[in-house]
Amino acid sequence: MSDGGDTTVLLLPGWQNSDAAHWQSRWEIAHGDRRVDQHEWMHPRRGDWLARLEEEVLAAPGPVALVAHSLGCILVAAWAAHSRQTAKVKAALLVAPGDLERDDLRQMIPGWAPIVRQRLPFPALLVAANDDPYCDASRARQLAADWGARFIDRGLGGHLNGESGLGDWSEGRMLLDELLTTHND
Template identity: 70%
Template sequence: MKPDNVLILPGWQNSGPDHWQSRWEALHGYRRVDQHDWMRPRRGDWIAQLEDVILATDGPVVLVAHSLGCILTAAWAEVSRSTGRVQGALLVAPGDAERDELRGVLPSWSPIVRQRLPFPSVLVGSRNDPYCTWDRAQGLAGDWGARFIDLGERGHINAESGLGDWPQGRALLLDCAGSQI
């Protein structure tokens, strides 16, 4: 698999330069799915953009989602006819768009799609994520059929978590991709 078949799916407000997703993009040549509006994301727009990128990619893809990108993965999988192109997904720190404080700023993202994903997936959760409780992250992993990984207390598993290039996460990604990237 070519590195640009690994699709980076950032969450709301995108991932900054110190975020592990951005570092992987720079280090390994993975490709970010750029959304039209990072600040006021609309579920339908983000789903359409992901579908367009997958259809334009030659061969299978692996998804690397963070926060709202995890919720996007589930929403896209519910409506797409292209799910067979996904070899696997690494889902990190899902953002709970159904929380009261997020529902108002992310109105089109509720309810969260809770059906089993039609491809192998791993969900990495943190015990002190301010955007998704520990129990909720485990519940989403169960609903989506994802293997759950406990990362301990690492906040939202983002740039502020001090992960740097996050080699442990990349090992999980290689496992999802069958070590083919």
């Protein structure tokens, strides 16, 4: 549940949740991180997802770190633009954002476009592969710039999910630890 002392790590899976092979599921087991369970994974409603994240941030006893994958990244940006709880966020690790403004994805997951492009009020790092089928590398870089996040090009790796063969993704955990250590108040 915690990383770097009293910081609660909240895992924000994307559309359809993270399966057992996904690094987020492995982190939940290995590190005790807390998954933000959504009521509806197949037909995500933006307002419902925002409310669940708000509940989890409020329930955390101290600071939180947000660790988002895919649609979870888009959720972080939308939540940060409206929540009064952003001061509780120590940092955010954003991995493989989905481009919900792309026609095919907008139709599959309606209600999430346009993507909120406001600068995040907390430190963030965005990691993306340059062969992600759900977000062109240039779009991922632009989202990082818009959100004020440092960008890391992961090279090849697809959507950086269970199918990418990342296992426990120790590289990602090191990035999170570095992010939290660097921004330790």
